[in-house]
Amino acid sequence: MKISLRILCFSCLLVFSASLMAVDEERKIRQAMPGELQTVPSKKFKALVYSNSSGFKHKSIPTGVKALKVMSEKTKLFTADFTVTTEKFTPEGLSSYDLLIFNNCTRVQKAFTKNEQRQAILDFIKQGKAFVGFHAASDGGTPQWKEYTEMIGGCFAGHPWNAGGKWPFIVEDPDHAVNQAFASKEFSFSDEIYQYKDYNRSKLRVLVGLDAIKSGKEGNSPTNDYPVSWVKSYGKGRVFYSNFGHNKASWWTPFLLQHFLDGIRWSLGDLQGSSESLSQPYKI
Numbered sequence: 001m002k003i004s005l006r007i008l009c010f011s012c013l014l015v016f017s018a019s020l021m022a023v024d025e026e027r028k029i030r031q032a033m034p035g036e037l038q039t040v041p042s043k044k045f046k047a048l049v050y051s052n053s054s055g056f057k058h059k060s061i062p063t064g065v066k067a068l069k070v071m072s073e074k075t076k077l078f079t080a081d082f083t084v085t086t087e088k089f090t091p092e093g094l095s096s097y098d099l100l101i102f103n104n105c106t107r108v109q110k111a112f113t114k115n116e117q118r119q120a121i122l123d124f125i126k127q128g129k130a131f132v133g134f135h136a137a138s139d140g141g142t143p144q145w146k147e148y149t150e151m152i153g154g155c156f157a158g159h160p161w162n163a164g165g166k167w168p169f170i171v172e173d174p175d176h177a178v179n180q181a182f183a184s185k186e187f188s189f190s191d192e193i194y195q196y197k198d199y200n201r202s203k204l205r206v207l208v209g210l211d212a213i214k215s216g217k218e219g220n221s222p223t224n225d226y227p228v229s230w231v232k233s234y235g236k237g238r239v240f241y242s243n244f245g246h247n248k249a250s251w252w253t254p255f256l257l258q259h260f261l262d263g264i265r266w267s268l269g270d271l272q273g274s275s276e277s278l279s280q281p282y283k284i
């Protein structure tokens with residue numbers, strides 16, 4: 001009886017602690033989140049946020065969901081539906097949306113196995129809609145779904161720069177509308193940073209890159225080209241991707257939330273800025 005009571009008390013304590021942590025997370029997110037936009041958006045956009053993992057499941061996924069809910073509420077840029085299923089990914093199901101957000105969803109090729117669903121996603125973007133991917137949204141595609149990798153811009157190929165390290169970054173295009181959150185051209189931050197396969201700098205515009213030489217680690221690029229955030233065109237649509245978002249703290253860091261928001265706005269056509277490629281700005 002005493003043992004059962006102890007287990008019950010311990011379980012209640014765990015639930016209470018988890019509840020307090022969740023409340024604290026939301027408080028941090030709300031404090032860090034930009035407020036209502038100073039310029040009125042061209043329309044009230046509607047987003048579908050997909051957060052399912054078919055591989056490694058990031059603990060920061062619920063944090064990202066909270067942040068996107070708060071972003072929707074505070075900025076009034078978009079309303080959002082949130083899902084972990086693939087049922088809405090048909091031409092009819094996507095027809096009411098302006099934006100797809102893939103939040104840390106690993107191995108997308110395992111989730112979207114039907115050609116009809118895959119084509120619905122790609123056609124949605126090609127026909128002029130928006131796509132935004134955070135962190136593990138690039139973990140999937142090649143070789144089973146090469147078109148997805150082509151759309152997003154690259155496929156995860158490991159993370160020599162682990163989540164516990166503090167890594168140096170370069171703002172490659174400081175004048176771009178999506179990069180106005182960064183106070184300087186160089187900064188350091190703690191997050192898990194990827195290397196890629198099937199990535200081609202000439203097919204996208206890198207906004208933020210890793211300074212691999214200063215990091216002291218080596219990856220798979222012979223030119224030390226490790227993009228972190230980028231924009232690209234896909235058909236008539238716009239794509240914004242950021243590798244940031246593995247660590248929970250990334251989702252309550254003010255300058256990153258502003259960067260994410262501006263990336264979303266750019267993808268929707270609410271901010272202007274080129275998606276043409278830039279040459280690598282630093283030496284090997």
